[in-house]
Amino acid sequence: MTNMLQSRWWSWGFRSTVMLYFVILIVLPILGIYGQSLSDGWPKFVSNLTEPLAWKAVMLTVKLALIATVINVLIGTMAGWVLIRYRFPGRQLLNSLVDLPFALPTAVVGLMIMLLLGPRSEVGQWADSLGFAILFHEPAIVIAMIFVTFPFVIRAVQPLLEEMDASEEEAAYTMGASKAKTFFRVILPAMMPGILSGAMLAFSRALAEFGAVVLVAGNIPGRTLVASVYIFGQIESDNPAGAAAVSVLLLTLSFVILWLVSYVQARRTGR
Amino acid sequence: MHVEVRGLNKKFGEFQAVKDVEFSIEKGQLIGLLGPSGGGKTSILRMLAGLETPDTGDIVFHGKRVNDLPPQERGIGFVFQNYALFKHMTVSENIAFGLEVKKWPKARIKERIAELVELTGLSGFEKRYPHQLSGGQRQRVAFARALAPEPQLLLLDEPFAAIDAKIRHELRSWLREMIDRLGITSIFVTHDQDEAIEVADQIMIINKGRLEQKGTPWEIYKDPQTPFVASFIGESTLIEDIGKLRGFADAAAMPGTKGLIRPEYVEVGKENEFTLLSATETGRVSHIHFRGSEWLVEIQIGDIKLVTYRSLEKPVLQLGDEVHVLVHRAYLFNDNDSWVTENKLKVDPLPVHI
Ligand SMILES: Nc1ncnc2c1ncn2[C@@H]1O[C@H](COP(=O)(O)OP(=O)(O)OP(=O)(O)O)[C@@H](O)[C@H]1O
Ligand SMILES: [Mg+2]
Numbered sequence: 001m002t003n004m005l006q007s008r009w010w011s012w013g014f015r016s017t018v019m020l021y022f023v024i025l026i027v028l029p030i031l032g033i034y035g036q037s038l039s040d041g042w043p044k045f046v047s048n049l050t051e052p053l054a055w056k057a058v059m060l061t062v063k064l065a066l067i068a069t070v071i072n073v074l075i076g077t078m079a080g081w082v083l084i085r086y087r088f089p090g091r092q093l094l095n096s097l098v099d100l101p102f103a104l105p106t107a108v109v110g111l112m113i114m115l116l117l118g119p120r121s122e123v124g125q126w127a128d129s130l131g132f133a134i135l136f137h138e139p140a141i142v143i144a145m146i147f148v149t150f151p152f153v154i155r156a157v158q159p160l161l162e163e164m165d166a167s168e169e170e171a172a173y174t175m176g177a178s179k180a181k182t183f184f185r186v187i188l189p190a191m192m193p194g195i196l197s198g199a200m201l202a203f204s205r206a207l208a209e210f211g212a213v214v215l216v217a218g219n220i221p222g223r224t225l226v227a228s229v230y231i232f233g234q235i236e237s238d239n240p241a242g243a244a245a246v247s248v249l250l251l252t253l254s255f256v257i258l259w260l261v262s263y264v265q266a267r268r269t270g271r
Numbered sequence: 272m273h274v275e276v277r278g279l280n281k282k283f284g285e286f287q288a289v290k291d292v293e294f295s296i297e298k299g300q301l302i303g304l305l306g307p308s309g310g311g312k313t314s315i316l317r318m319l320a321g322l323e324t325p326d327t328g329d330i331v332f333h334g335k336r337v338n339d340l341p342p343q344e345r346g347i348g349f350v351f352q353n354y355a356l357f358k359h360m361t362v363s364e365n366i367a368f369g370l371e372v373k374k375w376p377k378a379r380i381k382e383r384i385a386e387l388v389e390l391t392g393l394s395g396f397e398k399r400y401p402h403q404l405s406g407g408q409r410q411r412v413a414f415a416r417a418l419a420p421e422p423q424l425l426l427l428d429e430p431f432a433a434i435d436a437k438i439r440h441e442l443r444s445w446l447r448e449m450i451d452r453l454g455i456t457s458i459f460v461t462h463d464q465d466e467a468i469e470v471a472d473q474i475m476i477i478n479k480g481r482l483e484q485k486g487t488p489w490e491i492y493k494d495p496q497t498p499f500v501a502s503f504i505g506e507s508t509l510i511e512d513i514g515k516l517r518g519f520a521d522a523a524a525m526p527g528t529k530g531l532i533r534p535e536y537v538e539v540g541k542e543n544e545f546t547l548l549s550a551t552e553t554g555r556v557s558h559i560h561f562r563g564s565e566w567l568v569e570i571q572i573g574d575i576k577l578v579t580y581r582s583l584e585k586p587v588l589q590l591g592d593e594v595h596v597l598v599h600r601a602y603l604f605n606d607n608d609s610w611v612t613e614n615k616l617k618v619d620p621l622p623v624h625i
Contacts, residue, residue, distance in 0.1 A: 167355035170322050173342040174349040175369030175420055185368070189359045 030251060037244035048245035056222045057230035058249055064138060064226070065206035068145035073199045076153025077191065083154070084161040101150050106211025109147055113140060113216045136218030141226060144212040149202035156198030157191050164190050197261045204257040207250055272332055272346070272423035272456045273298050274319070279328035281314055281480075288314045290480040292328070296458070296473075301450050303471030304460045307503070311480040312460040316426050319458070321345050332424065348417030350427040354409045356401040362412050363388070363397040369420040387415040390449070407438045414446075418453070425450070427459035431466065443470050464504060468492075476500050498531065498609055501602040507531040508578050513601055516575065517552050518614035522603050530601040537579035538597040539568055541586065550616035551595040556588050570596055 038045050048054065083095050101109065117134045118124050127134050134140050164187070172182040210228040218224040225233070227246055234243035274296040281289040289311045296302055304312045317323040319330060321342035330337050337345055357365050363384050370380045388394055391411040401409055410430060417425060430446070431439045447470045450457050461467050467474050468488040476483040476491065476499070484496045495501035502509065513530030514522040522528045538545075545551055554572035561567075566581040568588060577596060581588065588594060600613045 165353065165355060167351045167353060168357060170320075170342070171349065171351060171355040171357075171416075172368070172372075173322070174320055174345075174347055175372055175416070176343045177368070177372045178343065181372060186357055189357075192359075 033244050033247050033251065036240060037248045039244075040241050044241060045245055048242045049249065051242065053221050053225070054230060054242065054246050057225050057227045058246060060138075060223075060225070061207055061227040061250075062253075064141050065145060065203050068142050068149060068206045069199050069203040071142075071146055072149055072153050072202050073195055076150065076198060076202075077157055077195055080154045080157035080161060080191075080194075084158055098151050098154050101148050106148055106209065107215065109212040110144060110215030113144055113147070113212070117143065117216075135216055136220075137224060140216040140218075141213055141224065144216055145206040145209055148209055148212050149205045152202035152205065153195060153198035156194040156201070158194075160191050160194040193264055193267070196264050200257045200261045200264075204254045207253060273334070274424060274456060274458075275329075275331040275334075276315075276319075277329045277331070279315070279318065279330070280326045281311075281318060281323065282326055288480050289318070289325075292477075292480075292482045294475060294482060294485050296456060298456055299454045300456060300472045301447065301470065302458045303467035303474045304458060304477055305462075305464055305467040305474050306477035306483075308462065310477045312477050313428055314480075315477065316349075316428055316458065316460055319424070320347050320349050320426055322349075346423045348420070348422035348425045350410075350413045350417050350425070350430050352429045352432055354401075354413040356409060356412055356416070358401055361398050361400055362393060362404070365401070365412055365416050366419050369416065373420055383419055387419055390418075391415045406434050407442060410434060410442060414449075418455075423456065425455050425457040427457065429460050429462065432462070439466075446470065476503060478503070494611060495602060496609070498529075498602075498604045501531045501604070501609070505533050505535075506578070507533045507602070508576065510575055510577075510601070512575075513603060515573065516598055516601075518550050518598060518616040519601060519603075519612065521612070521615065522601075525605055528603055528605040530603050532577060532598060532601050534567075534579045536599045536601065537570075537577050538599065539570055539579050539581055539588070539594050541588075541592075542595055544585070545595050545597060547597070547617060548595065550614055551597045554594060554596050556590055556592045556594055559588060559590055570594060572596060 037048070079098070083091060083098075114135060115121065116123060117127075117140060119128060119133070119135060124134060127139075132139075134143070168186055168190075169182050172186045177185065208228060209226075210232070213226055214229050214232070217226060217229065219229050219233075221230075221233075227250055231243045231246050234240070234246070276295070277293050279289055279292040280287070292311075292315060304315065306312055314323060318325045321337070321340060325338065328338075332345065342349075357368065360368065366384050366387055367380050370383060375383070384397070388397055391414060393408065393411055393415065396404065396408060401412065404412065410433075414427075414430070427446075431442055434442060443466055446459075459471075471488060473485060474488055474491050475485045478499050484491055484500045486494075491500060492504055495504060501507060508531070510516070510530040510532055513519050513528065514524070516530075519530065522530065542548065552572045554570040554577070556568060557571040557576065558569035559566055562580070565583060566588070568579055568581050570577050570579070577598070579596075597617070598614055599617065600611060602611050603609065
């Protein structure tokens with residue numbers, strides 16, 4: 001009896017500690033932002049959001065994050081496939097390198113892109129001769145976003161591929177399905193939950209990226225100013241309500257995406 | 272479909288998994304591939320299906336060599352040990368897969384699904400996903416899916432291995448009936464000799480990559496062609512110096528000859544239970560064990576130990592009792608040959624001296 005009581009106390013204690021931690025670390029700050037954005041009342045909030053530069057920054061960020069996500073889905077799916085299905089020297093090394101973007105400081109990533117793709121680099125000159133610029137323009141932002149979100153899709157797809165049994169494919173072959181048909185009807189659907197949740201995480205991370213982007217974007221308001229940098233700028237120019245309004249928008253987007261991810265995963269494990 | 276295999280060999284690296292396997296199977300037969308783990312059963316099945324390429328040898332379906340045909344074009348159905356159902360498809364989508372691939376018209380696909388669902392007793396489960404089914408139901412979905420495109424040859428790799436003993440029993444009689452009804456040539460792999468004996472028209476015993484023997488269950492039981500088959504089928508005791516046993520003195524004439532004796536070849540009892548005492552040995556009960564429907568008796572005769580069963584209807588033996596033992600027959604083998612021999616003294620009793 002005492003034992004049970006004790007263990008109940010313990011479990012209660014643990015749960016409340018975790019809840020408290022969660023509330024202090026995550027819930028309160030988020031509520032704070034929602035509060036801050038509305039501190040000057042609704043009309044001000046709306047005008048902060050409809051401020052053309054804010055609006056443009058958000059739209060630009062969403063557009064570029066989408067492009068980065070699509071590219072990551074294609075390349076990440078292929079990379080995950082290659083790393084699981086093929087055996088070649090250097091595979092292990094390559095596999096551990098996948099996590100590098102998570103480990104590198106994002107400012108370092110920005111610097112790398114700057115040096116590699118700047119106007120004085122070979123790539124920069126080549127792009128110049130074709131008549132477009134990479135650095136301080138949209139391509140650089142997309143590249144930065146792709147780089148920092150590269151691991152998401154790969155890491156979400158790999159476990160699914162690993163647990164997939166070769167016999168499912170073989171069964172498809174014995175029923176007359178070609179390799180291509182087997183890929184699209186058997187393998188891809190099995191990878192789909194991983195691709196989707198990886199893509200959504202990559203997208204929300206790309207929306208939020210600051211460190212890598214701020215160095216390479218040029219930050220011209222209305223043209224290459226992304227949302228996170230806009231927030232930074234608003235704080236610098238002493239307009240916290242304006243920063244909070246855009247933050248709220250990003251936050252809400254992230255929440256929706258997180259919810260979608262867990263919905264997709266629940267459907268997967270529910271099966 | 273008539274299936275013929277000639278000189279089949281397969282190496283994985285240096286390891287010879289299948290060695291010179293040859294057999295032919297008549298249309299409509301159900302063949303059991305039986306043998307110990309790692310013997311090469313799955314490898315043979317996979318080569319028939321085209322999922323593995325043989326190093327040498329011919330695989331002939333209907334008189335046509337199919338070695339170079341990919342699995343897609345061999346007209347086979349394959350049931351995998353783990354069923355390999357498509358997890359993201361419902362039961363009916365799984366069954367429809369092979370038909371859609373073959374571009375059957377929609378209406379015919381629907382008809383065929385209904386037919387197979389009926390046949391496999393899966394009515395009401397069409398809309399379920401594999402994870403919502405029991406092991407036995409999954410097994411039947413795998414079976415229905417393999418049968419849907421009307422294959423000429425059905426290959427089943429340990430179809431019942433993952434199913435508990437009772438349902439397994441039902442499923443195998445069900446499979447037998449099904450195959451009889453459809454008349455489709457089938458080969459199934461099993462570890463379980465009872466399963467093979469009960470279900471198969473013919474059994475092929477596979478050991479260390481070789482086909483040891485092919486025959487009806489009765490032939491294999493009665494007349495094993497190799498020492499391995501003799502020891503693998505049923506239970507048997509190996510007797511090193513079989514020549515010492517009364518009635519098998521001939522064997523002693525050939526050095527290196529050993530014997531295998533099955534429990535059912537041996538009769539044990541008190542002196543008054545035998546009419547032909549001259550053919551019996553005397554021994555001592557060294558172990559006795561109740562087995563539910565009979566006694567398991569171990570008898571020590573000199574340094575030979577024999578195992579047999581004894582009916583519950585007969586007088587009960589006690590540990591240490593002196594008993595008479597009649598060995599009806601033994602399976603003898605040496606390096607060159609192997610044969611079944613009857614107890615000589617039993618067949619022609621010693622001439623009576625007056
Ligand atoms: N792809 C492979 N690579 C290397 N060795 C293999 C491969 N497939 C099978 N083998 C080897 O070939 C031998 C025969 O394997 P196989 O799977 O045919 O045996 P089996 O009779 O089906 O055994 P079980 O009853 O355990 O399923 C085994 O020793 C196995 O290790
Ligand atoms: Mg096997």
